[in-house]
Amino acid sequence: MERINIWNKDIPLFDENIKNEENKFAGTIIPYLVEEDDDDIKKRGAMIILPGGGYGFCSDEGEKMARWFNFFGINAFVLDYRVAPYKHPAPIIDAKRAIRYVKYNAEKFNIDPNKVGVIGFSAGGHLAGCVAEFFDKFEQESNDEIDKICAKPDLAVLCYPVVSLCESYTHEGSAQNLVGEDKELRKMLSLEKNVREDMPEMFLWHTVEDASVNVINTLELGVALKNKNVPYSLHIFNKGAHGSVLAENIEETKQWSDCLKTLLKNRGFIDKQSYRWL
Numbered sequence: 141m142e143r144i145n146i147w148n149k150d151i152p153l154f155d156e157n158i159k160n161e162e163n164k165f166a167g168t169i170i171p172y173l174v175e176e177d178d179d180d181i182k183k184r185g186a187m188i189i190l191p192g193g194g195y196g197f198c199s200d201e202g203e204k205m206a207r208w209f210n211f212f213g214i215n216a217f218v219l220d221y222r223v224a225p226y227k228h229p230a231p232i233i234d235a236k237r238a239i240r241y242v243k244y245n246a247e248k249f250n251i252d253p254n255k256v257g258v259i260g261f262s263a264g265g266h267l268a269g270c271v272a273e274f275f276d277k278f279e280q281e282s283n284d285e286i287d288k289i290c291a292k293p294d295l296a297v298l299c300y301p302v303v304s305l306c307e308s309y310t311h312e313g314s315a316q317n318l319v320g321e322d323k324e325l326r327k328m329l330s331l332e333k334n335v336r337e338d339m340p341e342m343f344l345w346h347t348v349e350d351a352s353v354n355v356i357n358t359l360e361l362g363v364a365l366k367n368k369n370v371p372y373s374l375h376i377f378n379k380g381a382h383g384s385v386l387a388e389n390i391e392e393t394k395q396w397s398d399c400l401k402t403l404l405k406n407r408g409f410i411d412k413q414s415y416r417w418l
Contacts, residue, residue, distance in 0.1 A: 172206035185255035185409030192262030195317035236291035257295030265301025303357035352382035
């Protein structure tokens with residue numbers, strides 16, 4: 141698939157000394173676009189996919205999820221964002237740039253710029269939450285036209301996410317890779333402590349059996365969203381290891397994607413002609 145650089149030049153916080161394999165494709169997106177009928181091109185919803193990997197690498201959830209979105213008439217973009225030894229705010233800068241890039245090129249990609257969401261897995265779920273909470277924070281000075289576009293997503297989907305970076309249930313590997321030992325920054329980037337009322341709608345799911353990222357992360361974020369009256373849905377399933385993605389072979393847990401389909405339909409991300417698949 142074609143990789144697209146989301147930065148033309150002057151990449152914020154770029155470090156020419158960082159050349160590890162895990163950052164080989166950092167700052168690029170792979171588009172997965174629905175094949176259009178030349179006689180009936182539609183403005184589609186879009187989802188930007190943020191893979192997991194503990195902020196140490198970008199894992200391979202992206203393509204499977206992108207194909208799922210395509211099946212329901214949604215264009216998808218898999219982002220490779222900067223990971224360790226890059227620290228905060230490099231990953232969130234990349235994620236917000238991806239949102240801005242897709243919105244800026246809405247005409248090119250046949251998408252509705254008002255229907256651009258993010259979905260993240262594990263540490264990518266934390267990054268999706270950061271975008272939802274800090275869409276106007278940690279900005280870098282820029283004269284780029286793309287960076288003038290609002291980075292607020294229209295929907296944020298967090299799948300078995302890392303949430304807290306400062307509690308006993310923290311996923312320590314993600315916290316170390318993103319911020320190291322900085323306690324103040326760990327608290328600042330703990331999603332459950334920084335919910336704000338103007339966040340986009342959120343969709344959360346997790347499993348009790350997850351032995352890598354404690355389900356308490358998602359439960360605590362749900363409480364925080366409720367307290368700030370942010371619209372959200374939360375789905376907890378018993379079965380399923382960390383990294384289950386679509387959980388196709390886990391009878392109960394695979395229902396999470398049906399719940400997401402309903403939300404995407406209600407929010408207008410799914411084209412009406414695709415309703416027959418729901």
